[in-house]
Amino acid sequence: MRKILGLFSVAVWMVSVFSAAAIAAPRGSNGSETTSKSSCDYSCLTGLVNQYLKALLAHDPHQLPLAPNVRFTENTIPLKVGQGLWGTISAVGNYKIYFADPQAGEAGIETIIRENGTLALLLFRFCVVNGKITEIETLVHRNADDAKALESFGHPDPVWLQPLEPSQRTPRREMIKDVNLYFDGILHSNGNMVPFDLRCNRVLDGYQDTNHPGVKGWFHMGSFEPDAMNIRDNMNTGVWSYIHSIEPRRIVVVDEKMGIVLGMFMFNHPGTVKYAHVKGVGDVPMPPIVRHPSSVEMGEFFKIEHGKIRQIEGISVALPYGAGEGWSASHSGRRGN
């Protein structure tokens, strides 16, 4: 489990275990604003995603229907549209997973790009109101090795590309609740409380850390191989106990057609946990990378089928400890006075 970090473990302040109240849902999740956003349907939204990629490659934001007060962040930092990745992107790969939520007017994509020739992972979402893009949130994972690893998969797992039959679908609120339970499960080292489909695999920053025997992940120790376990057993080991909080949690896209929930989640690691106490194994030392304070913003998405989490994927951006994500009113759950 290298630097991925997405997923992971204990502590609890602010988020109550069985409550989905601590998670911020996208507009439209309660059925409101549906009418005003529905001017852009599913194909309209995915078309805008393609238009966005084209404009990015042309380094020309003027090709987009931007609202006058459009808000743009890259790796949580507010920038002007046209800065950051807009000046450096040189190619977009074929690996693409789209998300669209006509009810909320939100859409996004995970893909592989090049910046001045260097591989990177890109995940963005935007909000469309009355045909104009009002918000753009971009995460760029600038690690060529990780991007190459995801590229080596060749294509997204087929579950991401398969629309759900109506009988396979889960109500929006239930989809969001499942995702929230996943993060509660990390914080409590309790995979039993999460509605997993045990075929579920997790791929973060190009690395699969479940059902992946033979690799030496962060916590590999002797015959203890959490990366070889299914996701429920992996979570139950407690190796994610260095994660003190996952806050804020924002659900930004609920794609009912595909059964995908995309969210932005801030993982906070104080760096104070030295060992994971693993039942039947003993104390498993935490790797040096989590022995100092750090925060990680994850753009993470979940496939929900028949009310269960079928697959997880996402990318991360390493940040200074306590960093805000640029979109929540409180700015950060770790702030002092």
Add this chain to the structure above:
Amino acid sequence: MIRKLSVAGCTAAFLIALLVGAYPRHLSAAASNVDTASACDRACLDGFVDRTLDALAANDPSRLPVAQTVKYTEDGQRLALGDGLWNTATARGTYKFYMEDPAAGEVGFFGTMREAGEPVILGLRLKIVDRKIAEIETIVVRDLQEAKNMEKRGHPDPLFMEIIPPAQRVSRADLVRTANLYFSGMQLDDGKHDYSFFADDCNRVENGSPATNNPVNHNGSLVAAQGNSVDKNSQERSDLTYSASWGCREQFQSGLLHFVTRIRDRRFVVVDPERGVALAFAFFDHAAGKSRKFQLPDGRTVTSGPTTPWTWEIAEVFKVEGGKIRRIEAVYHRAPYGMNSGWSTWRESMSTLARWAAIPGRQ
């Protein structure tokens, strides 16, 4: 790379913008807030640093005399006092570099600490008001090799501590102005400006390693970390890179620092005319877009520099003597592109103007 003068937009409670060649009209009024902070001399300020480092190592901020409104940031993020490094520090380190500004009640420190038993570099600033700590700003460079390099270096250049004869001292404003020429000269460097503000014997140290006049290969310096913008081994000027083996002035004259597209939020937090020392916190942005293609002084157009956008969060101290920069030392690490310091408004954080504390009668 001198910027156009302008008075507009210079605000802030007591920090004022350095406008090269002119001073803000509201200097005196802006300075009044500072005078009350001056009841702590050099030994007093250094003592506060030591107490802070001891408290950090003990993971116990309650040992410190802090103002009720004390504000703490770590790596640009506002945290509760007691969070972050306060939980993970395990001991003090051996490298110690104190920088005092008794007139402003500010003190800076570069040094090493232990975190989870391993060396880290610490850049620290304290503001003391009425003998209490009102502000604590830290940059923690978590790079084992660089921290080891700093400790191996042993101590800062003694020149930083030498007293400037009274007759040769300059005003706070002039001291900042000279130091700020370094930032302005590096930003979008084209090699064509007057770099006579560098003394002939100027040297720069970055995260414990020499970044100028360094004949040997080294890792971990700002220069080395600029990706493909530097040839660490080169003794000769190359087409695309500058070398850590060159001098301060030669590096700027090469025009190869062009990839530093903006140096912003230049806060000169310690200004010490008695020693000719000025310490600034700032951000170095690397846009990595169109700025990668530029023209060298000899007319050749080259493509060079980082391929992705990023920012250095940096604390950099200058020794200025006779109107020239003789020594530079910096601690820094990588930050998200465009990050703020936690001590500036957004407008200030995007500005390339220098700010510093004005003191009545010591302009």
